Amino acid sequence: MQTQSPQIQLKISLSEQLNDHLESKASLLGVPVTQFVKYLILKEVDSENYPVFRASDRVQKNTQKALKQLDKAVDASDFFQTLNES
Numbered sequence: 001m002q003t004q005s006p007q008i009q010l011k012i013s014l015s016e017q018l019n020d021h022l023e024s025k026a027s028l029l030g031v032p033v034t035q036f037v038k039y040l041i042l043k044e045v046d047s048e049n050y051p052v053f054r055a056s057d058r059v060q061k062n063t064q065k066a067l068k069q070l071d072k073a074v075d076a077s078d079f080f081q082t083l084n085e086s
Contacts, residue, residue: 014022019033026036055063 022033022036026033029036031039
């Protein structure tokens, strides 16, 4: 089962001149302004190097063990709901 990353909405204010410039560029490419802005952000971020950390052997082992036991998981939401009502 694949899960989709949550989407974040970003609201920004632009000068009329900058907005016109973005709309003009996006129009030349035949794409919506939002798609063009996403492209610009991705292009900028793509050049960045972010550190990647490897999980320790212990964490990897415990994660694999937990994933193998996932089918034994219990839904405890009723229990916690009862606690909230007290």
